[in-house]
Amino acid sequence: MKVGQRCAETNPGRKRRRNEDSFVCDPPLFAVADGMGGAQAGEVASSLAANALKERGEGDGGDGERRVAELIQEANRRVHQRALDDEAASGMGTTMTVALFHEDGAVAIGHVGDSRAYLLRDGGLEQITDDHSLVAELVRRGELSPEEAEVHPQRSVITRALGTDPDVDVDTFTLQARDGDLFLLCSDGLTTMVDVETITEIVAKHRHDLHAAARALIKEANDRGGDDNITTVLFDVAEGVQEDETAAEFDPGARSADDEDTLHPEDTLAIGDGDGDTSIITVEEIRSALEAEAGAEDEQPRVPLWRWFVSALLILALAALALFLVFRGLAR
Numbered sequence: 001m002k003v004g005q006r007c008a009e010t011n012p013g014r015k016r017r018r019n020e021d022s023f024v025c026d027p028p029l030f031a032v033a034d035g036m037g038g039a040q041a042g043e044v045a046s047s048l049a050a051n052a053l054k055e056r057g058e059g060d061g062g063d064g065e066r067r068v069a070e071l072i073q074e075a076n077r078r079v080h081q082r083a084l085d086d087e088a089a090s091g092m093g094t095t096m097t098v099a100l101f102h103e104d105g106a107v108a109i110g111h112v113g114d115s116r117a118y119l120l121r122d123g124g125l126e127q128i129t130d131d132h133s134l135v136a137e138l139v140r141r142g143e144l145s146p147e148e149a150e151v152h153p154q155r156s157v158i159t160r161a162l163g164t165d166p167d168v169d170v171d172t173f174t175l176q177a178r179d180g181d182l183f184l185l186c187s188d189g190l191t192t193m194v195d196v197e198t199i200t201e202i203v204a205k206h207r208h209d210l211h212a213a214a215r216a217l218i219k220e221a222n223d224r225g226g227d228d229n230i231t232t233v234l235f236d237v238a239e240g241v242q243e244d245e246t247a248a249e250f251d252p253g254a255r256s257a258d259d260e261d262t263l264h265p266e267d268t269l270a271i272g273d274g275d276g277d278t279s280i281i282t283v284e285e286i287r288s289a290l291e292a293e294a295g296a297e298d299e300q301p302r303v304p305l306w307r308w309f310v311s312a313l314l315i316l317a318l319a320a321l322a323l324f325l326v327f328r329g330l331a332r
Contacts, residue, residue, distance in 0.1 A: 001105035001177060003027045006235035009214035013189055014226030018043055021187050021231040022050035022094075028101040029053060030233050032115045033075075034187040036161065037092030041083075045094040045163050048082055049075035053098070064100050064108025065172040072096055072110045072162070072170045079163030093161035097129060097185050105237065107183065111171040112160050116191055118199070119175065120182040120207075125200040128175065132160035155192070177237040182207070186217075189228035193221040203234075210234045 008025035012018065020035035020042035033049045035042030052075035075096060083089050095113025102108070109117055114131040130136065134157040135149040149155060162168055184203065191199075194217065202220060206213035214232045221230045 001101075001103060001179070001237055002240045003101055004236045004238040005210045006030070006233075007210045007214050008231070008233040009211075009218055010229065010231040011218045011222065011226075013228050013230055014222055016229055019229045020046055021189070021229040022046035023185075023231050023233050024050050024053045024098075025233055025235075026054065027235070028103075029056070029071075029098070030101075030183070030185055030235055031096060031098040032185040032187055032231050032233055033094045033096045033162075034113065034115050034189070034229070034231070035092065035094040037089065041089040041092035042094070044082065044089055045079045045092040048078045049094050049096050049162055052078050064102055064106055065110070065174055068098050068100050068108045068110035069170045069172050072098060072112060073167065076112075076162040076168040077166070080166055083163055091164075093163040095158065095187070096162055099183055099185060099235075101177070101235075101237070103241070105177045107175045107177050107237075109171075109173055109175065112162055112168055114158050115185070115187045118184040118186070120184065120200070120203055121178065121180075123200075123204060125184075125196060125203065127196070130171065131158075132171075133158045179237065179239045182210075182234065182236040185233040187229060187231040189226075189230035190217055190221050190232060193224045193227060193230075210236070 006025055006027060008023045008030075010019060010021050010023060018040065020037075022033045022035070022043075024031040031050065031053055033046035035044070035046030035049075037045055053071050056071055079092065079094060083092050095115040096110070097113070097115040097117050098110040099117060100108040100110075109128065111117065111129045112132060114133045114136070115129075116127055116131070117129045119126050119128050130140075133155070135144060135152045135155045137159065138144040139146055139149050144152065160169060182203065184199075194202075198220060199217065202216045203213050206216055214234055217232050218230045
């Protein structure tokens with residue numbers, strides 16, 4: 001098996017001043033990283049993570065899942081150390097979704113955060129990673145419907161990110177690719193703006209020109225508002241032997257010419273605002289805040305029982321006095 005077409009595109013979107021996404025499109029390795037942090041820290045975080053993969057050296061074969069986990073852990077260490085050393089980068093982090101292809105057709109996936117990996121097979125597009133986000137966890141627990149999650153005010157809260165701790169919990173798994181399979185890695189700037197049905201239609205329409213597919217996906221996200229940076233990495237799999245290449249089609253971590261400037265109590269959350277600034281808080285703090293907000297809306301003022309009893313006695317006394325006065329008046 002071999003990697004056939006591959007391409008990557010990134011765009012700042014219509015509302016962000018900077019592009020804090022980075023990518024790697026360097027067969028047999030592909031990745032997307034979506035940075036978070038104040039000032040330019042998000043951009044620094046995602047670039048550090050992408051460069052850690054770029055500088056991986058030899059050893060992409062063997063146990064793919066172990067290799068992917070090692071690469072993501074190294075990326076995490078670099079981001080975390082930079083955050084410790086540079087006060088301006090304190091609190092920064094990044095998501096990372098990685099795919100490592102092996103010539104036997106095995107594709108090892110490593111994943112942290114809410115960037116996603118999809119597989120297009122036999123005309124159907126399937127999300128193959130699970131979002132590490134608050135709303136995704138609530139959906140898995142049955143506390144939110146998928147429709148509610150799409151409009152939830154805390155949908156940008158993620159429960160895992162590279163850089164917030166010395167080590168990070170990495171999801172890894174392996175898929176056996178088939179001839180004709182297509183993989184899409186993307187940041188949430190695409191998936192929060194474009195529904196999966198439309199993504200499927202666009203990719204299927206441009207199945208034989210992945211550059212056109214990537215550009216069309218980004219255009220669709222921008223046409224729907226472009227609220228965030230948008231990055232897509234696509235590659236397909238074909239029968240045959242991989243030819244040696246002297247250079248990657250795209251520089252890992254590069255940006256396009258359009259650029260401008262489950263759930264555990266001990267997990268941390270990275271929350272991005274409209275300008276890309278982030279803060280780190282615990283899951284329990286978020287859950288408590290949400291419960292307090294819901295309680296404030298639903299709770300009605302409660303009157304103690306003894307006050308009802310005293311009020312009833314006063315009403316009865318007044319009624320008795322009124323009756324006494326009436327009968328007294330009639331007796332005269």
